[in-house]
Amino acid sequence: SQQGEEDPQALSIQEGENATMNCSYKTSINNLQWYRQNSGRGLVHLILIRSNEREKHSGRLRVTLDTSKKSSSLLITASRAADTASYFCATDENYGQNFVFGPGTRLSVLP
Amino acid sequence: EAGVAQSPRYKIIEKRQSVAFWCNPISGHATLYWYQQILGQGPKLLIQFQNNGVVDDSQLPKDRFSAERLKGVDSTLKIQPAKLEDSAVYLCASSLSPGTYEQYFGPGTRLTVT
Numbered sequence: 001s002q003q004g005e006e007d008p009q010a011l012s013i014q015e016g017e018n019a020t021m022n023c024s025y026k027t028s029i030n031n032l033q034w035y036r037q038n039s040g041r042g043l044v045h046l047i048l049i050r051s052n053e054r055e056k057h058s059g060r061l062r063v064t065l066d067t068s069k070k071s072s073s074l075l076i077t078a079s080r081a082a083d084t085a086s087y088f089c090a091t092d093e094n095y096g097q098n099f100v101f102g103p104g105t106r107l108s109v110l111p
Numbered sequence: 112e113a114g115v116a117q118s119p120r121y122k123i124i125e126k127r128q129s130v131a132f133w134c135n136p137i138s139g140h141a142t143l144y145w146y147q148q149i150l151g152q153g154p155k156l157l158i159q160f161q162n163n164g165v166v167d168d169s170q171l172p173k174d175r176f177s178a179e180r181l182k183g184v185d186s187t188l189k190i191q192p193a194k195l196e197d198s199a200v201y202l203c204a205s206s207l208s209p210g211t212y213e214q215y216f217g218p219g220t221r222l223t224v225t
Contacts, residue, residue, distance in 0.1 A: 033214075042218050048213055100156065101146075101153035
């Protein structure tokens with residue numbers, strides 16, 4: 001079953017612009033994670049946010065979590081061509097131990 | 112620190128043949144995951160091990176897929192017999208413990224079934 005659903009499915013922006021991706025989920029969670037996947041480095045963990053947190057930052061990444069709306073957003077500021085990749089959110093179903101990945105957002109950053 | 116190792120990187124087989132994938136997790140990581148990622152989709156968890164015990168294999172097609180983790184370290188995922196719809200990338204990941212910790216992924220094995 002797929003828990004997280006990313007939106008949009010695809011996003012194309014110019015270098016230097018900000019990119020925002022959203023993730024919606026259905027059940028209660030303990031944690032939500034964002035991962036990046038590109039052909040060069042495979043799947044890489046970006047950030048984990050716990051259910052009692054509302055916002056986290058890591059470099060140019062900003063993640064928010066709204067448990068009342070069952071949604072999260074990932075903001076990448078000042079995007080670079082190297083940010084071109086697919087971005088996935090992963091949530092644990094019903095406070096479970098396993099993370100379920102959504103279908104992902106394909107981000108293209110044009111030079 | 113060495114990452115998660117997987118082999119082979121690519122495999123092409125005919126339907127009804129068998130295939131095996133190998134994974135060596137990061138040293139000290141108790142939890143090991145196998146995922147199937149079909150082109151254009153997110154990874155789907157097939158099986159999760161905690162040391163050498165199975166935590167979750169609810170989405171593993173047990174009539175054709177099997178996995179083991181001997182001595183709680185390396186793991187092998189087998190498909191026998193393969194079907195066309197098994198064409199996918201098989202990803203192995205490990206984490207210090209289940210659930211709350213980030214997962215470290217290997218490069219994956221791209222399987223093509225013809």
